Structures are given as structure tokens and as C-alpha cells.
Amino acid sequence: MTVPSAGAPEPVPSPAPPHVDGAPEPIPATAAPVFVDPLATVEPAPGLDADGIVVEHVHRSFGTVQAVREMTFHARPGRVTALIGPNGAGKTTLLLMLASLLAPDAGAIRIARADPVRDPRAVRRAMGWMPDVLGTWRTLTPLQILTTVGRLHGLSRAAAKERASELIVEARLEELAGRPSRVLSRGQQQRLGLVRALVHRPSVLLLDEPAAGLDPTSRVELRGMLRGFAAAGGTVLISSHDLSELDEMADDAVFVDRGEVVGGERLVLARQAAREWRIRALDPRALSYQLANIGVAFDRVRIEGDVAYVALDRDEHAADVLARLVGAGVPIIHFAPAVGDIERTYLGLAGGAR
Numbered sequence: 001m002t003v004p005s006a007g008a009p010e011p012v013p014s015p016a017p018p019h020v021d022g023a024p025e026p027i028p029a030t031a032a033p034v035f036v037d038p039l040a041t042v043e044p045a046p047g048l049d050a051d052g053i054v055v056e057h058v059h060r061s062f063g064t065v066q067a068v069r070e071m072t073f074h075a076r077p078g079r080v081t082a083l084i085g086p087n088g089a090g091k092t093t094l095l096l097m098l099a100s101l102l103a104p105d106a107g108a109i110r111i112a113r114a115d116p117v118r119d120p121r122a123v124r125r126a127m128g129w130m131p132d133v134l135g136t137w138r139t140l141t142p143l144q145i146l147t148t149v150g151r152l153h154g155l156s157r158a159a160a161k162e163r164a165s166e167l168i169v170e171a172r173l174e175e176l177a178g179r180p181s182r183v184l185s186r187g188q189q190q191r192l193g194l195v196r197a198l199v200h201r202p203s204v205l206l207l208d209e210p211a212a213g214l215d216p217t218s219r220v221e222l223r224g225m226l227r228g229f230a231a232a233g234g235t236v237l238i239s240s241h242d243l244s245e246l247d248e249m250a251d252d253a254v255f256v257d258r259g260e261v262v263g264g265e266r267l268v269l270a271r272q273a274a275r276e277w278r279i280r281a282l283d284p285r286a287l288s289y290q291l292a293n294i295g296v297a298f299d300r301v302r303i304e305g306d307v308a309y310v311a312l313d314r315d316e317h318a319a320d321v322l323a324r325l326v327g328a329g330v331p332i333i334h335f336a337p338a339v340g341d342i343e344r345t346y347l348g349l350a351g352g353a354r
């Protein structure tokens with residue numbers, strides 16, 4: 001997962017801590033000024049001629065409310081990019097502008113090199129849009145909806161029918177293909193909404209909360225579908241509040257807050273926020289005893305049943321703790337981050353890295 005990190009300082013190597021013979025080295029309780037992430041890239045300012053989605057210095061207000069006041073990022077082809085931010089951060093306003101449904105007050109947007117203001121038709125040809133609520137003709141059947149959308153995109157009657165039948169299978173809606181769409185469950189509507197966005201074989205996909213209401217099987221299918229779309233060279237931008245799901249699905253992340261893309265020092269600090277690690281052992285008592293014994297500060301440990309959660313600032317500390325526990329003979333059966341990179345960064349931002 002790569003978080004765009006414009007302006008991020010170079011990693012600073014940490015000095016080796018002093019070591020007293022015989023005594024275990026304490027696990028540092030505060031974050032060292034170190035951030036080593038081989039995946040992190042400092043991105044050049046995106047040129048408007050790049051493929052995928054380019055957003056440069058975009059602003060949009062509603063009266064006195066500045067919904068989007070400074071957004072610049074590039075969602076690249078071949079990758080799944082997550083758009084993340086708290087309620088009211090400006091995500092929906094941005095998506096509406098990308099979808100050519102709302103004009104920016106200032107700044108520039110390109111979708112597959114097309115300008116949504118000057119050439120909305122080109123944008124709609126290149127882009128598939130899945131809003132969070134299906135909002136479609138409730139009396140029409142899924143088959144009729146997909147055929148109609150195909151016709152609106154300029155397919156012949158026969159081609160639209162053929163494409164609709166193909167997508168009904170992809171959405172696993174065969175049994176409901178002839179029923180009015182109002183009888184569809186939330187998850188079924190989501191699946192229909194997704195394939196509806198794919199009718200015209202777009203190269204860019206915009207998705208708003210695509211997994212809301214999906215059962216676990218459908219989520220796995222959605223992930224596979226989006227990965228396949230990106231692997232074929234498509235660009236995917238997903239807005240969602242489900243951070244663990246984004247962690248599984250996204251390659252890149254754009255964090256927004258109060259109408260702005262979060263970058264620079266604030267983002268670097270958030271990504272350094274301590275992360276909890278989930279640890280289980282066959283012998284939970286030995287685990288808690290040895291955590292204290294190897295020098296993990298007690299206020300960094302939380303015990304829930306037979307699981308220990310340990311807050312550690314760096315992955316190197318986690319490796320060190322694991323090595324020491326194993327060295328002390330603790331029968332570890334599980335040792336993993338309790339939250340992924342996106343969730344950790346989000347929590348770091350929410351926790352005050354402003």
C-alpha cells in the first residue's frame with residue numbers, strides 16, 4: 001500500500017540504542033524519528049496529461065461552506081486507490097465533480113485525459129460510476145435496467161441485451177433477472193449497481209461504499225473483480241469508511257480532511273502512529289509474564305481474554321518483541337498487526353496529527 005507522500009522528509013537512520021550486558025533492552029515507548037517504507041514514493045506533481053484520474057488544486061463551495069478547498073492527487077491506471085476521510089471531508093463532492101455531475105469552482109480534473117467540464121460525454125464514456133445507493137428504476141427488472149443503460153451508452157439493441165445477460169451472470173442475479181428491482185436486497189442492489197457501472201466497459205471506475213451490505217462471499221468477489229479490473233489496466237477509485245476492507249483492496253490511499261488532501265509532515269506523523277499487534281500464545285500467562293519481563297511498558301499492553309494487544313511504534317520493534325518472546329520460550333501461535341496500514345494512518349490522523 002503506497003500513501004502519496006508529497007513533501008515527506010527523507011528517512012533518518014536511528015542510532016543503535018545502548019545495551020547493558022545481561023539486561024534485556026527496553027522496548028522504546030516513544031516513536032523514534034524513523035520511517036522506513038520501501039513502498040513510499042514522493043510523487044511528482046501530476047501533469048494534466050497523465051492517464052487515470054488527475055485532480056489538481058480543485059475547489060468547490062456551497063454558499064459559505066467550502067466542501068472541497070484544496071485537492072490534488074493522481075489515481076493511476078493499474079491500481080486501486082482508496083479515498084478516505086471522516087464525515088463531511090468532501091469525498092462525495094469530489095466524486096460528483098469527477099463524475100461530471102458538479103463543476104469545480106477552481107482547479108482542473110481529467111478522467112482518462114478528458115475534462116469533465118468541457119467534455120462530459122467523453123468522461124461518461126470512459127468512466128463507470130457506482131453511487132452508494134442504486135437509485136434506479138424500481139419497477140424495471142435488472143435485465144431491463146442493464147439493457148437500458150447499454151442503449152443509453154449507444155449499444156445496439158442486440159449488443160445491449162447480450163451485454164446485460166453477461167453482466168447478470170457476473171452479478172449472480174440470474175434468478176432475479178426478471179423480477180422488479182425493488183425486490184432486491186441491499187447486497188443484491190450493490191451487485192447490480194456494480195455491473196451497471198461496467199456496462200460500457202469503462203477504463204475508470206468510481207465506487208462509493210461498494211461493499212456496504214455485501215455478504216462475505218460477495219465481498220471476496222468484489223475484491224477479485226476490482227483487482228482484475230486494475231490488472232487489465234483500469235483505474236479504480238473507492239470511497240469507503242470500511243478501512244479494513246480498503247486495507248485489503250487498495251494499493252494507494254488519498255486521505256482527505258476538511259476539504260483538503262492530507263499530505264506532508266502530518267501524513268508522515270500519522271503513518272508513524274503506534275500500531276497494536278495481536279498476540280496469542282498456547283500459554284497466555286507465560287505471554288503476559290514475558291511481555292513484562294522483556295521490557296514492554298505495561299501501558300502499551302492490553303489483555304483481552306487470552307489475547308494480548310501490544311502498541312508498538314515500528315515494525316522493527318514488533319520483530320524484536322516476537323524474537324524475544326520466542327527466545328524466552330513462550331509458545332506463540334499468532335502474532336499479527338491488529339490494524340492495517342490505512343486504518344493505522346487514519347487513526348493516527350484522527351488521533352491528533354493535524
Ligand SMILES: Nc1ncnc2c1ncn2[C@@H]1O[C@H](COP(=O)(O)OP(=O)(O)OP(=O)(O)O)[C@@H](O)[C@H]1O
Pocket residue numbers: 062065066067068085086087088089090091092093094
Ligand atoms: N449541496 C450542498 N449544499 C450545502 N452544503 C453541502 C452540499 N453538499 C455537501 N455540502 C457540505 O460540504 C461538506 C462536504 O460534504 P460531502 O458530502 O462532500 O462530505 P463526505 O466526505 O462525502 O461525507 P460523508 O463521509 O459523511 O459522506 C459538508 O460540510 C457538507 O455539509
